[in-house]
Each structure stands twice: as C-alpha cells, then as structure tokens.
Amino acid sequence: MSDDREPLPEVLAGGDRRASLEALRTEIGRRLPGAADREAVGLTTQLRLILAELEALDTGEEADVVDDLAKRRAARRAGAADPGGAAGAE
Known part of the structure; x- marks a missing residue:
C-alpha cells in the first residue's frame, strides 16, 4: 500500500491549522490500533481534542474551544502546583 501523504x-x-489537525488525526488513527493500554488512553484523549478542534473550525467556534482548552490546562496546572487543593485548606 502506497502512502502519498506529506x-x-x-x-x-x-x-x-486544519491540515495540521487532519494530519495529527491520521497519525493518531494509524498508531491507536497497536498502542499499549496506557499509550492508547493518551492517544484517545488527544484524538478527542483534535476532533473537537476540527469541528469547531467547521462551526466557527475555534476561539471558544481553544480558550476552553487553555482554561482547563491552567486549572490542571494550578491543581498540580497545590497538591493539597481545597482539602488542604480545612
């Protein structure tokens, strides 16, 4: 089978951006079937994010998706920086 993709x-x-997301989607789809369980979880998560971004490009909501992802990432990092979180504040 010949692969003519760039x-x-x-x-x-x-x-x-669209071409990059589509190429990443294809690459993850190629790797996913042979991935170990732990790797498959990460690949599946990334695939879901890529699919959401592609859908947002189609609906014009790209900025909202990117902003939402940035907010989630910031919240995770803040939680990682404060391992006690709200439970430690009691």
Whole structure:
C-alpha cells in the first residue's frame, strides 16, 4: 500500500491549522490500533481534542474551544502546583 501523504513534520511546519489537525488525526488513527493500554488512553484523549478542534473550525467556534482548552490546562496546572487543593485548606 502506497502512502502519498506529506510527512507530518512538513505538514505541521506549513502552518495550516486544519491540515495540521487532519494530519495529527491520521497519525493518531494509524498508531491507536497497536498502542499499549496506557499509550492508547493518551492517544484517545488527544484524538478527542483534535476532533473537537476540527469541528469547531467547521462551526466557527475555534476561539471558544481553544480558550476552553487553555482554561482547563491552567486549572490542571494550578491543581498540580497545590497538591493539597481545597482539602488542604480545612
């Protein structure tokens, strides 16, 4: 089977967000069937995020999705920086 797709690093370097997301989606789809359980969890999470971003591009909600992802990431990092969290404040 011949693979005529552009190599992933070249697609990413091209700067086209949609093309980059689609290339990442394809790469994850290629790796997922042979992934170990732990790796499959991470790949599946990334795939879900990529699919959400692609859908947002189609509906014009890209900024909302990106902003939401940034807020989630910041919240996770804040929680990691304060391992006691709210429970430690009692």
